Amino acid sequence: MKHTVKQFFLPFEKKEHFSYSPETIEQLSEYEKYQLSFHPERPKYLDYLPAFDNVSECLQNDLHGSCLIQTHRAEMTVGGKTWPVMLIGQQSGPTSNFEELKWVMKDHHQVVRWNHGMPTPHAFEKAIEAIEIAELENRIVITVIDTAGADPTEESESGGIAWKIGRCMQALAESKVPTISVIINRGCSGGAIALTGCDLVLAMENSTYLVISPEACSSILFRTREKANFAAEISQITAKEGLKNGIIDEIIPESAGPAHRFPQEARESFGTVVGRCIEQLGSLPQETVFERRIERWKNIGQWNATTEEAIGSYEKTVYNFLHKPPKNRFVTRHKRCRNEHNRHVADPVLYSRLLADNFVCGTCGHRYVRLTAHDYIGLIADENTFSEHPETRYIVDRDILDFPDYSEKILEAREKNGMSSAIITGNGQVDGHDVVLCTTSFGFLGGSFCMSTGEKIWQACQIAIDRKIPLIIQAAGGGARMHEGCSSMVSLPKIHLAISRVQKAGLPVITIVTDPTLGGVAIGFGSRGIRIFEHKAGNIGFSGKRVIEQYTGKNTSKDFQTTEWLEAKGFANIVAHPLELKARIREIIEAYPTH
Numbered sequence: 001m002k003h004t005v006k007q008f009f010l011p012f013e014k015k016e017h018f019s020y021s022p023e024t025i026e027q028l029s030e031y032e033k034y035q036l037s038f039h040p041e042r043p044k045y046l047d048y049l050p051a052f053d054n055v056s057e058c059l060q061n062d063l064h065g066s067c068l069i070q071t072h073r074a075e076m077t078v079g080g081k082t083w084p085v086m087l088i089g090q091q092s093g094p095t096s097n098f099e100e101l102k103w104v105m106k107d108h109h110q111v112v113r114w115n116h117g118m119p120t121p122h123a124f125e126k127a128i129e130a131i132e133i134a135e136l137e138n139r140i141v142i143t144v145i146d147t148a149g150a151d152p153t154e155e156s157e158s159g160g161i162a163w164k165i166g167r168c169m170q171a172l173a174e175s176k177v178p179t180i181s182v183i184i185n186r187g188c189s190g191g192a193i194a195l196t197g198c199d200l201v202l203a204m205e206n207s208t209y210l211v212i213s214p215e216a217c218s219s220i221l222f223r224t225r226e227k228a229n230f231a232a233e234i235s236q237i238t239a240k241e242g243l244k245n246g247i248i249d250e251i252i253p254e255s256a257g258p259a260h261r262f263p264q265e266a267r268e269s270f271g272t273v274v275g276r277c278i279e280q281l282g283s284l285p286q287e288t289v290f291e292r293r294i295e296r297w298k299n300i301g302q303w304n305a306t307t308e309e310a311i312g313s314y315e316k317t318v319y320n321f322l323h324k325p326p327k328n329r330f331v332t333r334h335k336r337c338r339n340e341h342n343r344h345v346a347d348p349v350l351y352s353r354l355l356a357d358n359f360v361c362g363t364c365g366h367r368y369v370r371l372t373a374h375d376y377i378g379l380i381a382d383e384n385t386f387s388e389h390p391e392t393r394y395i396v397d398r399d400i401l402d403f404p405d406y407s408e409k410i411l412e413a414r415e416k417n418g419m420s421s422a423i424i425t426g427n428g429q430v431d432g433h434d435v436v437l438c439t440t441s442f443g444f445l446g447g448s449f450c451m452s453t454g455e456k457i458w459q460a461c462q463i464a465i466d467r468k469i470p471l472i473i474q475a476a477g478g479g480a481r482m483h484e485g486c487s488s489m490v491s492l493p494k495i496h497l498a499i500s501r502v503q504k505a506g507l508p509v510i511t512i513v514t515d516p517t518l519g520g521v522a523i524g525f526g527s528r529g530i531r532i533f534e535h536k537a538g539n540i541g542f543s544g545k546r547v548i549e550q551y552t553g554k555n556t557s558k559d560f561q562t563t564e565w566l567e568a569k570g571f572a573n574i575v576a577h578p579l580e581l582k583a584r585i586r587e588i589i590e591a592y593p594t595h
Helices: 022-026 030-037 045-051 098-104 108-117 121-137 154-158 161-174 189-193 214-222 228-235 239-244 263-282 286-297 308-312 351-356 373-380 406-417 451-467 486-504 519-523 545-552 563-569 578-591
Strands: 053-058 069-078 081-090 140-147 179-188 200-204 208-210 250-252 423-430 433-440 471-477 509-517 530-534
Touching: 030 179, 030 208, 030 214, 030 228, 045 069, 045 081, 045 140, 045 263, 069 121, 069 263, 081 121, 081 263, 121 140, 121 161, 140 189, 140 263, 154 161, 154 545, 161 189, 161 486, 161 519, 179 189, 179 263, 189 486, 189 519, 200 239, 200 263, 208 239, 214 228, 239 250, 250 263, 286 486, 373 423, 373 433, 373 471, 373 509, 373 578, 423 451, 423 578, 433 451, 433 578, 451 471, 451 486, 471 519, 486 509, 486 519, 509 578, 530 563, 530 578
Parallel strands: 081 140, 140 179, 179 200, 179 208, 200 250, 433 471, 471 509, 509 530
Antiparallel strands: 053 069, 069 081, 423 433
């Protein structure tokens, strides 16, 4: 008779002396704790529904990946009072019953339907609509987080997944009702941050909250996936470390033991803590919701302060803009240029043609230069009008994780780019119009979004509000900065709230989307305001081209994630060459209703 495995055991669970006591769990390696957080038998979103009353599903549809986020109207009675809630839960798979799961996942249709637990644009659209319903019906929003990340495919890029994730964060930032997020298992990357920008963030005791998987982090930083445990350790991904770093407000205890072995006790603990938080937020005056949200998020993040003397040691103006050669109309072609027949091309390039194409090779698509923060200041601001904000000038990156070589990389980036961090904010003028201008250098650690960027944009937004002038942000960067762990990513809802405050003040927000704008930068300020997409820009979206091709095993389409591709998909409505940016910005400012 064939033996049937009714439960799933991780390798460490099979060890002779392993128990589920707190002491034993604490002795696990950081990677083992990560594995524990998404054990296939840990309760999923639907398993926690019995903690609520009068649960009814809404917004159900059969669109691809939509089932990865499920929405329910419900109620919870606390202290004799019944509170209406809107549940928005990430259901990472069909069931937490391992025996059932084995049979379900033998069905190819079901495998496709559940999409490896990764939400698609359709799923995020459902979440956005649910938040809108919650506001109309005065329901407290509760998001339940359980995801390996958002779907990294060309199909999802075509559906505008970056902009949908950004819209989720904006909707939570602007919500008129209180919001609570609960990380029940693994909360990873953009899929998690889309729905954790709430008034309170709770986490089950054995959950994890992370900007990138340990395997991917190890692969990027150490060129091997074999250092995943080290990557997990230095990234501080457990709920307890999230609480210590100020990105989680409270831990929901799994006192009896891990939730996959003690699901009933976990659900009771979940209900007790969530109920208390519902009563806490729901009892406060509704007209104070937004102001209390501002107070919470302005304190998110950690950074250091530098001095004028230190800045003086590396500050300089760095330009990458290619000017016409003084004695020649041609520019030397880059060495790796190959045509459509894979033949090497060596002839020089006409400068006027290269400039017209925004320094992108017309033969192979290679970008000759990426402009710096100083280049964009020169292109956008009137001459001699830009001055850096003293409020942000001295804010610099802080190595809160003691991440290997991070401090050294920061010093190198300062010397190379002549600036203190990846972004500069200041006051300036555009054809005589006063503006707040924020510009980014990709050369500073890939322009990656980090805690100092979040704080600088927060301060810049406040200055725009105080001065009652437009906010202009130039977006560039390859994602959230993994050297700061999840704390970098958690600054994304912070800047969404900051930008929403500018818009609520009736002021224009103009975002210039340049090459590259991916991941955290795209779903952050890259998704906001009136967007101008730079002519011939590329690498614009959520997941990068290489990540998508590695995941799917297929080549992406021609011109994928370029401005032209985004125009065809309907996401890029305004396109401008760098030399045209000032004129387009002026037009937008002068046409804005408050002008």
